[in-house]
Amino acid sequence: MMTNTQTSSSTERIAAEAPLIERLRAGDDGAFAELVSTHTGRMLVVARRVTGSEADAEDAVQEAFISAFKNIEQFDGRSTLGTWLHRIVVNAALMKRRRKRSRPETSIEQLLPQFDDGFHREKPQSIEVVTNGGGGSIVEREAVMAALDELPDEFREVIVLRDVEGLDSKSAAESLGISDSLVRQRLHRGRQALMKLLERRMKGIES
Amino acid sequence: MMTTPTGFDAQGKPEISCQACVDFILDYLEGVLPAREKATFERHMNICPNCVTFVENYKKTAAMAQTVGASPEDAPPVPAKLVEAILKARKHGH
CATH class of the missing domain: 1.10.1740.10 (RNA polymerase sigma factor, region 2, helix turn helix motif)
Incomplete structure (x- = not known):
């Protein structure tokens, strides 16, 4: 809980x-x-x-x-x-x-949205639509856990503390020994990367 | 800089890029984006379906991660032997 x-x-x-x-x-x-x-x-x-x-x-x-x-x-x-x-x-x-850790980490950069001239290179697809086709909450939960596991640790740990464990940025920053602003920066980038990983998983595409 | 209520500038181009809009998402969702940027963000959302989808996906991603944390089935039973081992380790001065 x-x-x-x-x-x-x-x-x-x-x-x-x-x-x-x-x-x-x-x-x-x-x-x-x-x-x-x-x-x-x-x-x-x-x-x-x-x-x-x-x-x-x-x-x-x-x-x-x-x-x-x-x-x-x-x-x-x-x-x-x-x-x-x-x-x-x-x-x-x-x-x-x-x-x-035995495997090379996925680079965060390749999981972030790509822009041409500042505008989305690819049209984002709604995760919700794919999720509805993919099943219920257990499927979602497993997909999230598996996707989290692919994130580089510095992003994974911030998402685990902030989103999964429900800590605020200040508490997460204290736990990790980093600044509040770095927590927020990693959270923002980590969520975008997690989004990409979830899109891939829910479409059944192996990364 | 001249702004319009439409989200486009005087040349008919979007007032801000999608990339700038994406940079604002966390602060916007947490209510800490300054008023001027907030208005700009909202105008961009009115004209950019890609960013609307992106922001919805972003919110959904955070919500899914939060659901994992709130899931009662996630709480494992505490193995008695683990509790014993911890207390024993203390007794043995670890």
């Missing part, structure tokens, strides 16, 4: 977590068990989307928790534990994916 960061105040949630954080810092076993049972599911979802693999997602979550346990003293309490863990698992999952 998508986290709705807008409905409850971050300040309230941060305050509500203070006792748990104290117990974590004191090395309370129960507190660690609570942390793990509360956040593992959500972290697995995120990690799976970033890595594209169940096994790698589990490894990434484990690595993320180990890193979090080691660094609990450095947790500054300015964000929620969920946000902090999210950032850690995203980074762990990205590292995992980068280490395992």
Whole structure:
């Protein structure tokens, strides 16, 4: 499920977590068990989307928790534990994916729209029409996941955080350690490239 | 620069190119495009079916990616052995 960061105040949630954080810092076993049972599911979802693999997602979550346990003293309490863990698992999952990368990435440039004299070189075809012929939501979902997997990582990770995970640009920028404007630039280009990949997939054309 | 309500300039050419229009899409959809550019974008959309289709596809693409995130079937059950392994790793001082 998508986290709705807008409905409850971050300040309230941060305050509500203070006792748990104290117990974590004191090395309370129960507190660690609570942390793990509360956040593992959500972290697995995120990690799976970033890595594209169940096994790698589990490894990434484990690595993320180990890193979090080691660094609990450095947790500054300015964000929620969920946000902090999210950032850690995203980074762990990205590292995992980068280490395992075996194929050359598709260049983003060839997936962006082409213009002649500033005007569309080709008439864009409506994705919606093709989608209606292609089936229901599961087909769409699988097509999106497969298309996402073809994007260069720097664009894929921004789309995963902004569109799939529903973070705003600022939170995505914090998670990725890049500027808000770079997130927006990559999101814009990434969406256009994803659009092209979806067009191809839904037309059944192998790229 | 002289503007017209039609989306064409005084020479009858489109006021802005499709490429410029595409550059505006994200800011337009998020409501942060300045008023002047917003009006220009909207005039171009009135005269360019290619850009209309392109923007619709762009919105659809974002919506499809958002649907993936909202899908309840996407939440995997948490493997008990994973939870155990994580807590064990902590005990062993990793």
